[in-house]
Amino acid sequence: MSRNAKLILLLLVLVGAACAAFVLLRPAGEGTVARITLDGKLVEEIDLSAVTEPYTFTVEGPGGFTNTIEVEPGRIRVREAGCPDQVCVNQGYISDGTVPIVCLPNKLVIEITGGGDSLDAATG
């Protein structure tokens, strides 16, 4: 093989390896992942893109109430809650990271990371 060919091959391998390393070393977390926290502490992490059958579960928070969370493929909501204002229930399903579900009285936050929408924050 000529010197030119060797040089080009070397460059290709180097650049390819660099990119592959970059992709592989990136922190995982592709797909739509819902993080459920109570008072800032993580209680559950659900990959919504891997959910096939809807299911529900209940958490009890520092506010002394329970929130029943319904998980469906690609989306999540609070179905029932013992809190007085029901803001979390009225918000309905979320499927992207812009507006988390927050139950203030119970210090519950459901937020979605990853997924398509590339928004960083929301005002309103």
Added chain:
Amino acid sequence: MLRRCLALGAALILMAGLLTGCQAKAAESTVFAMDTVMSLTVYGGKGEEAVAEATELIYDLQNLLTATDENSPLYALNHAGGAWTTLDGDLLALLSDSQALCEKTGGALDITAYPAVQAWGFISKDYRVPGEEELTDLASRIDYAALELDLKGSRARLPEGMEVELGAVAKGYTGDRLAQLMAELGVESAIFSLGGNVQAVGSKPDGSPWRVAIQDPDGQGNLAIVEVTDKAVVTSGGYQRYFEQDGVTYWHILDPVTAAPARTGLQSVTVIGPEGLVCDGLSTALFVLGEEQGMAFWRDHPELGVELVFVREDGSVAITAGLEDSFTLGDGFTDREVQVLS
């Protein structure tokens, strides 16, 4: 040989450039404070440390800025019966800045509207509509100019029956303090979501601007997206806190002149600018002033460097000229009419 070395060098530089992308890890935290939930995201090597210090700062400010806690300095000032009250320098400076902003808006923003907000039940959540006489009395007790500040003597005084509350500027001020803290720590990329107030520090780790969504006042979608670097984005709207009685909706943003909810044909006002405190206070003031007077204010005060988004009651949107390149309508809202004002 020389050429080969150069090529190898170029390849290594390229590789290094690609790998540095990995360092853009985020430190995140959720804080419950000031009656809302705040999410803090800091990028870069000092992320964890910065988030921890930011959380501490928020808790400190919460104690400083509240008017409901009986041990708070503002509660003491509000219940001093007209006597001088000694205040901490930070709080006094904030009161002075807030008062200056009230004056700038011609009283559309008024930090002494607290008794009226209480009378409507927006603090206790025991909502009620005060009668006409009561409203007249409440309105007569709203006057930011009556707050006396003695900066040299570190004290303040308020006529009896009046009360100061910083709800309209507290989160914006917190954003400013957080941005200042990040600058001190050398953080170049961070975004703080303070219960609807957004404070963006620098740009995203890849150098592109932050994409901040403006929520649709009618629903749960994102009406629009603005791209910002090093700016605060704050929205005030009647949809944020309200109650209904006899088919009428009453919201928490009161007109200081009438002590009743401000009705100016707007659903929300978003203010984008370099200072969180100014954006926060102005979003309230401009909601009270309405679009026409709000635009007059905007034209009169180019020194503030703010840009505005008005969402009108009919759902149409008006933006100021400086936003033309950084404003886009959200998915599902692309049919909204957008008017560019200047």
Added chain:
Amino acid sequence: MTPPPAKGARRLTRLALLTAIALTIFLVEAQLPPLTAVPGIKLGLANIVTVYAMFTLGPGDALLILCARVFLGAVFSGQMMTLIYSAAGGLLSWCVLLLLRRLLTREQIWLCSPVAGVFHNLGQLLAAAGVMKTWAVLAYLPYLVPAGILAGLFTGLCAQFLMARLDKLGP
């Protein structure tokens, strides 16, 4: 290295034939389901024709075939937006092929195609950055570069075998 350019009807026929082949391959490939979730990753089989034309007919004719294929491909697939991306990618990789043609021999075509593939993807991303007015799309680059190398290797080997066979047939 390059045979003297064919003239008149012979050249026109050859150009038309190669364009038709490239277009057919392009449109058939467009019907296949996408290989991965990352947009922009595909084999790019139509580039076999570009590489072949570059080394046998010369850069001018290769450019003609490329432009015709890109334009007609966008028309027939009904997606005019792809015109910008394909043109940007195609032209950048053509420039690189022009350079590689001087550095490599006909027996090393398999090697120049991956390089062209990488630059094809780079061109597409730059076009996308221009269209969307943000550099953020370049975040796809680390995904597209290895994909471009692999796809280029495949099309390069195809072109290599193709030329070995065609050389036996004579001009």
